[in-house]
Amino acid sequence: MLSRYGVVPLAIALSVAAPSARADIDPNSGIDFARIRAVGNAPWPGDGTPDDRAIGRGRVNYEYSIGKFEVTTAQWVEFFNAAFDRPGGNQSPHLVPPDFWGASSATAQNSGGRRWQVLPGREMLPVGNIDWRMAAMYCNWLHNGKSSDLAAFESGAYDVSTFGYFGNIFTDQVTRSPGARYWIPSWDEWLKAAHYDPNKNGPDQGGWWKYSITSDTVPISGPPSSLAPGSLGQANAGGWAFPNLSPGDVPLGAYSNVTSPWGLYDTAGGTSEWTEEVIQFTPQQPNNRLFEGSYWYSGPLVVDKIDVFGGIFPTYSAFSQGFRIASSVPSPTTTILLMVGAGVLFRRRRHT
Amino acid sequence: MTWRSLGLLAGLVLSGVATQASAQSIAVRRDGQIISAHAGGSAITIDLGNVSQSTVVSVFDVATQSGGNPIVAVGSVTIQGTLTNPAARVTLLIAGASVSALPQFATAPLPFGVTSLEAAPGQAITFSDNALQQATTLVIAASQNITGRIDVGRVFRIEAGGVTDPNTGQVTGGIISSDITATAADLPPATPPFTVLGEFAINAIVAGNAIRGNITTQQAFDPITFETLAGGPTSQTALKSATNHPAHRSPKIQPSTMAAARSASERSGAKNSPRPPERSTRRIHSATAQASC
Numbered sequence: 001m002l003s004r005y006g007v008v009p010l011a012i013a014l015s016v017a018a019p020s021a022r023a024d025i026d027p028n029s030g031i032d033f034a035r036i037r038a039v040g041n042a043p044w045p046g047d048g049t050p051d052d053r054a055i056g057r058g059r060v061n062y063e064y065s066i067g068k069f070e071v072t073t074a075q076w077v078e079f080f081n082a083a084f085d086r087p088g089g090n091q092s093p094h095l096v097p098p099d100f101w102g103a104s105s106a107t108a109q110n111s112g113g114r115r116w117q118v119l120p121g122r123e124m125l126p127v128g129n130i131d132w133r134m135a136a137m138y139c140n141w142l143h144n145g146k147s148s149d150l151a152a153f154e155s156g157a158y159d160v161s162t163f164g165y166f167g168n169i170f171t172d173q174v175t176r177s178p179g180a181r182y183w184i185p186s187w188d189e190w191l192k193a194a195h196y197d198p199n200k201n202g203p204d205q206g207g208w209w210k211y212s213i214t215s216d217t218v219p220i221s222g223p224p225s226s227l228a229p230g231s232l233g234q235a236n237a238g239g240w241a242f243p244n245l246s247p248g249d250v251p252l253g254a255y256s257n258v259t260s261p262w263g264l265y266d267t268a269g270g271t272s273e274w275t276e277e278v279i280q281f282t283p284q285q286p287n288n289r290l291f292e293g294s295y296w297y298s299g300p301l302v303v304d305k306i307d308v309f310g311g312i313f314p315t316y317s318a319f320s321q322g323f324r325i326a327s328s329v330p331s332p333t334t335t336i337l338l339m340v341g342a343g344v345l346f347r348r349r350r351h352t
Numbered sequence: 353m354t355w356r357s358l359g360l361l362a363g364l365v366l367s368g369v370a371t372q373a374s375a376q377s378i379a380v381r382r383d384g385q386i387i388s389a390h391a392g393g394s395a396i397t398i399d400l401g402n403v404s405q406s407t408v409v410s411v412f413d414v415a416t417q418s419g420g421n422p423i424v425a426v427g428s429v430t431i432q433g434t435l436t437n438p439a440a441r442v443t444l445l446i447a448g449a450s451v452s453a454l455p456q457f458a459t460a461p462l463p464f465g466v467t468s469l470e471a472a473p474g475q476a477i478t479f480s481d482n483a484l485q486q487a488t489t490l491v492i493a494a495s496q497n498i499t500g501r502i503d504v505g506r507v508f509r510i511e512a513g514g515v516t517d518p519n520t521g522q523v524t525g526g527i528i529s530s531d532i533t534a535t536a537a538d539l540p541p542a543t544p545p546f547t548v549l550g551e552f553a554i555n556a557i558v559a560g561n562a563i564r565g566n567i568t569t570q571q572a573f574d575p576i577t578f579e580t581l582a583g584g585p586t587s588q589t590a591l592k593s594a595t596n597h598p599a600h601r602s603p604k605i606q607p608s609t610m611a612a613a614r615s616a617s618e619r620s621g622a623k624n625s626p627r628p629p630e631r632s633t634r635r636i637h638s639a640t641a642q643a644s645c
Contacts, residue, residue: 167516167523168560282448284421284495285461285513286560303456310457318459 026065026329029142029182030075033065033327034262036189038198044191044208044306052307053279058191058208066185066193067324068263069252070270071130071138073102074123077116079138082148085113092153094137094163100128100248100319124251126236126270126296127322132289132314133163133172135184135274135323142182142325157183163314169286170314175276185326187277187309190292195306197261211304212267212293213258219268219294219301223247224254234258235269237294238301247296264324268304271295271322279311288312295320377424378466379417381410384452389414392424393470400433403484406441408453412465416448422464422495428471428478435483442484444477444504447493454489458509458555464495468512468525471500476530479504486536496525505536507554514560526560533568 025032043059046052076098083095087110097114102125106117136158141147143156154160157180162173176183185193197214200207210216213234222233223242227250233240235258236250253265260267267273270293277290288311294301297319302308377392382400390396398409411429413422426446435442445451448463455462469476469492476499479485490504498512514526534553553569 166521168514168526169516169521281461282463284464286516288461291459300456308456310459311461312459316459 024065024068026327028145028329029325029327030078031142031325031327032068033329034068034193034264035063035065035330036060036193036262037063038192038196038206039063041192041196041198041206044195046307047210049307054191054307054309058188058196058306060188060192063330064189065327065329066189066262066264067326069124069265070273070322070324071127071135072123072252073125073127074118076101076127076130076138077103077118078146079141081115082141082146083137083153084108085110085115086148086150088112090150092137092150092160094133094160095153096129096131096134096317098127098129098317101125102127122251124253125248126250126252126266128271128296128319129317130271130274130322131317132184132274133160134317136160136163136172139176139180139182139184139325143180156180167286168313172314174278181329182325182327184274184276184323187275187290187292189326190273190275191306193262193264194260194267194292200261208306209261210306212260212264212306213304214261219258219304221301224250224256226254226256235294235301235304236266236296237269237304239297250296267292268294268301269296272310272320274321274323277311279309281311286313289314291321291323377413377415378426379410379412379414379449381412381449383408390426393427395427395430395471397430397432400431400442400484402434402436403440403442403487404437406443408443408445410445410447410449410451410465412445412447412449412451413467414449416450416463416465419448419450419463422448422466424466425468425470425494425496426466427469428474428476428500429469430478430480431484431488432480433484434481435487438483438487440487442488443491444488445491447491451491451493454491454508461511461513461558462491462493462509464493464513466494468494468496469498469500469530472529474500475503476500477502477504498528498530500530502530502532503535505534506552507532507534507557509556509558511556511558512560516560523561527562527564528557528559529564531565531568532557533566 024034040061041059043056044054046055080095080097084091084097085108097116102122103116103118106115108115137153137160139157140155140160141153144152157176158173159177162171164171175186194212195209196206197209198204198206200209211219213219219235220232221235221238222228222231222240223245224233225231227245228242231242234255236247236255240247252270255265259265272291272293272295274289274291278287279290280287290309290311292309294303303310378390378394378396379386380388380390380396380398388398392413396411400407400409411426413424415421415423429446431444443454446469447465449465451462451465477490479488485503486505488504489506489508490502490510491508492498492510494511495513495515498510510528510532512526512528514523516523536553538553554567557563557567
């Protein structure tokens, strides 16, 4: 058993040591979070690539949590059942059920409603066809405790009443509302969680990996070895082909040994992931929302390099589009350790 | 003739081309070298000769060479030549001069290369050789409109931008009225070790205002073929004759006949106001015979 004084060092060790995957499921959202620390990290310095817009980005001056996985079929089904299995067709017009996920239709519980189910084994399949606005509404719903009230979808993290276009320029709320508990990651948050390693150059000697799989070389396209024995694949992207196996059959996290420095799975492959960043590629074109990462079925894996990103209008909901949640919510592990640590310090102080 | 005079002559020829390009507005560049210049709005014929290796052909308003907006349109574009190597690919870029290759995301806007591609009611892009057509991947970035029929192997991105009035929000231009057909199949990925990447027959077609033509993939079986942001009505969109390409077979995780299941009525019901109808984003899949909207 740990001594009462041994708990604090353990807590510190777990919070500072090499980031790794832990069972950090937030009970409110059901999301397995990684806690991103290394507050005030150095930004991406560049590697000499011309026109690298990521230079100077990726520095985050606060702790935050981010999903270890992209949004899963099980999570999206729960969300869509809440949004669609409602009496009288009282549904948000911004939400459109995806084609590319692991769910199948089920019998609605309300007249005029729609419902889906997840068959066993498909819970962790990725979800495509998520446009930026749907992602924002999912954040609202989580922020509001998964309330069934329609208003729970409309505000909290992003005000849905701002969603629209002026000509071909979108008018959506740019960044999350103050106090939001769940949100779409900012580009800086995404870059840090995917590419920054607090121990890259030794203990507490942080640095940046060019690719989001804790590597400076491009990920290998291919199925995971767990489903295709002998495969060297590192990402569900790039248009690989394998007998009797589709990219749509590969669950999130299947590349179990391929993660970002903080333990995020499928930063390369699965779906491309929306961020909050607003990007204008050319002066002539309107703003777009930036997204990161290669995607299933197609797409070259060179896009997983830190200086490469995509962007398009926020109602773009192609099969390639998904996201992962960011949050201010500390992981349960962290919370417990901090509480224990605080308790021990309190007790030590009383004894001195 | 001395080497010196030969060099002088070559210099004069090159400078003549450059001067001509500046004066006549539309330049054609092949693999980094300007090969011809044309008056704005005129039809262009590009002779590639025997194409034995992959090549990149660019068409752009010379005003874009300095990063500016295009000021002239281009008429129909005819590609002549013969594909002598089945493995060779042709990349046809009607985009800003700075675009020299296919970008990494089809979803990223490109600098506009011309104001419009104006060929209606005729053919906008014509190939003298069917194999050459099949081997060609097309990019168009026009600031205004695109008209005239387009038949090409694959479409990476076609965009008609349009301009938003800052006071009223009204979009001028941004209309694709072309019938567009991708005649080639999805480019399959390689077998292990997967070093060659796949490519869909149609990646992205984007209009700032409206798409009014037929969009067709003939031999593809993409998970999704294109997506648009269209201000005005998007009409007569059809995807036909999907074949079950083994490399991009329908994913097993989705409901069967995905596009059919997502019927037009379902879509319209799901996407009615308050989402501005002119801004509805459409997901069209090629796994069905017809998905008209």
